Amino acid sequence: xxxxxxxxxxxxxxxxxxxxxxxxxxxxxxxxxxxxxxxxxxxxxxxxxxxxxxxxxxxxxxxxxxxxxxxxxxxxxxxxxxxxxxxxxxxxxxxxxxxxxxxxxxxxxxxxxxxxxxxxxxxxxxxxxxxxxxxxxxxxxxxxxxxxxxxxxxxxxxxxxxxxxxxxxxxxxxxxxxxxxxxxxxxxxxxxxx
Amino acid sequence: xxxxxxxxxxxxxxxxxxxxxxxxxxxxxxxxxxxxxxxxxxxxxxxxxxxxxxxxxxxxxxxxxxxxxxxxxxxxxxxxxxxxxxxxxxxxxxxxxxxxxxxxxxxxxxxxxxxxxxxxxxxxxxxxxxxxxxxxxxxxxxxxxxxxxxxxxxxxxxxxxxxxxxxxxxxxxxxxxxxxxxxxxxxxxxxxxx
Numbered sequence: 576x577x578x579x580x581x582x583x584x585x586x587x588x589x590x591x592x593x594x595x596x597x598x599x600x601x602x603x604x605x606x607x608x609x610x611x612x613x614x615x616x617x618x619x620x621x622x623x624x625x626x627x628x629x630x631x632x633x634x635x636x637x638x639x640x641x642x643x644x645x646x647x648x649x650x651x652x653x654x655x656x657x658x659x660x661x662x663x664x665x666x667x668x669x670x671x672x673x674x675x676x677x678x679x680x681x682x683x684x685x686x687x688x689x690x691x692x693x694x695x696x697x698x699x700x701x702x703x704x705x706x707x708x709x710x711x712x713x714x715x716x717x718x719x720x721x722x723x724x725x726x727x728x729x730x731x732x733x734x735x736x737x738x739x740x741x742x743x744x745x746x747x748x749x750x751x752x753x754x755x756x757x758x759x760x761x762x763x764x765x766x767x768x769x
Numbered sequence: 770x771x772x773x774x775x776x777x778x779x780x781x782x783x784x785x786x787x788x789x790x791x792x793x794x795x796x797x798x799x800x801x802x803x804x805x806x807x808x809x810x811x812x813x814x815x816x817x818x819x820x821x822x823x824x825x826x827x828x829x830x831x832x833x834x835x836x837x838x839x840x841x842x843x844x845x846x847x848x849x850x851x852x853x854x855x856x857x858x859x860x861x862x863x864x865x866x867x868x869x870x871x872x873x874x875x876x877x878x879x880x881x882x883x884x885x886x887x888x889x890x891x892x893x894x895x896x897x898x899x900x901x902x903x904x905x906x907x908x909x910x911x912x913x914x915x916x917x918x919x920x921x922x923x924x925x926x927x928x929x930x931x932x933x934x935x936x937x938x939x940x941x942x943x944x945x946x947x948x949x950x951x952x953x954x955x956x957x958x959x960x961x962x963x
Contacts, residue, residue: 583795586781588838589923592774602776705924726924729782730899 579634580613582737585729588645596751605745606645607708607727608638617665617736624669628676631740635681638742643685646744650686654747654759655721657710658682660697660740663733671697674740682742689713690767703730708743714764719756720748772823773806775931777831778923779838787944796944797841800902800921800937801834803827810858810930820866824934827867829875831936836879839938844881846938847953848915851876852890852902853934856927864891867934876936877907884961885910897924902937908958913950915942 587609590602612634616624643650658678660671679693694709694716705728712718725743733739747759763769784796805827808819836843851872853864868889877883888903888910902919906912919937927933942953957963 580786582784582786584781584783584785586779586783586838588779590777592776594775728922730920 579630581634582611582613583732584641585609586641586645587727589725591750594750599750603746603748603750604646605723605725605743606642607725607741607743608642609727609729609739609741610634610638611729611732612738612740614663614666614670614736614738616670617663624673627673631673631677632680634740635677636684638740639681639685642742642744646746652746653686653744654713655710655723655745656682656686656689656713657694657708657725657743658741659695659706659708660738661704661706661733662697662699663735663737664699664701665735666699666738668697668699670738678740678742682744686713690764691716692767700733702732702734704728704733706741708741710743710745712759712762714767715757715762715769716767717757717769718759718762719754720752720759721745723749772803772826775804775806776926777834778802779834780921781838782919784944790945792944797839797940798919798937799835799839800919800935801831801838802921802923802933802935803831804923804926805932805934807856807859807863807930807932809863810856817862817866820863821870824867825871825875827934828872828936829879831934832876832879832938835936835938839940841940843879845940846880847906847941848904848917848939849876849880849883849907850888850902850904850919850937851935852900853932854891854898854900854927855893856929856931857893857895858929859893859932861891861893863932867932880907883907884958886961894927896926896928897922898927900933900935902935904937904939906942906953908961909951909956909963910961911951911963912942912953912956913948914946914952917943
């Protein structure tokens with residue numbers, strides 16, 4: 576079973592005071608943690624890769640905990656989440672898909688059992704590739720105010736034989752949310768959708 | 770004049786390995802970036818003292834944010850830098866007014882010390898412009914191991930009438946310095962140079 580070899584972590588935190596409208600009394604916060612790891616499958620086709628998902632679980636939990644620290648350690652104020660991966664050029668998109676299970680499991684666990692599917696995206700790219708990570712409400716994907724995205728990237732990663740793994744959490748609604756739809760206060764929280 | 774801040778973004782970059790060699794303790798670099806309204810966008814303003822005052826305000830605010838993100842005491846910061854990117858309706862001189870006259874004093878106050886010139890860069894650009902913040906040792910500009918740079922980027926800034934102002938601090942120099950020059954152990958700390 577391959578070890579997870581980490582080259583670096585990058586954390587990005589955005590506090591949004593306004594976007595042309597009234598200044599928010601509590602500025603919405605979006606935060607992302609990115610881990611740059613070695614791709615154990617770079618340069619060759621391997622039929623069996625799925626066991627690497629288990630190897631990634633401890634890293635996922637560590638990243639989720641680090642990310643919650645960016646919210647002052649208070650998981651209760653986290654209302655939105657998303658995840659993503661960027662695979663370096665010697666890898667394949669399928670390697671990025673290995674992040675779905677451990678990344679999602681880690682955030683749900685760290686947030687005390689969130690119900691909604693964790694929105695995600697992935698791509699193959701070079702160093703500095705940007706990734707728009709989709710964000711949804713942690714318990715009800717249809718909450719329109721919380722549908723958001725955070726653009727992230729690491730200037731010097733992924734190198735060819737690396738993968739960038741990302742988790743995003745937010746405090747919730749867009750700063751001037753006013754496009755209607757299901758409201759967070761109306762979430763039933765049964766099926767992860769509404 | 771108080772800066773009209775739209776958002777504040779912090780970046781933390783933690784390097785654990787480089788070229789297969791462990792970096793122990795991991796090297797940390799942090800940047801804090803404010804996106805502010807440019808009060809002089811689209812006009813020629815002879816007296817830039819309001820921007821000079823904004824620089825003084827942001828020097829303290831951003832240094833505190835960056836040091837907090839770095840997770841070490843201000844006095845333990847080893848290198849620093851600053852930079853600004855002016856939106857398309859502004860002028861390079863606006864960046865100069867913020868960065869050079871008064872930003873340094875409150876920045877150094879957060880660090881307790883800082884005899885060396887704070888290396889800086891500036892540019893004009895559109896949304897998502899890449900800003901490279903130069904880094905140098907805070908007490909002796911000639912320390913070669915600490916010549917470095919940190920890239921920051923915010924996808925939705927600077928808008929035409931905005932300015933991005935960045936400060937960066939680190940826990941050390943490059944991960945594997947080996948190009949000689951003045952060493953940290955040789956700093957005299959008298960003139961800010963050696």
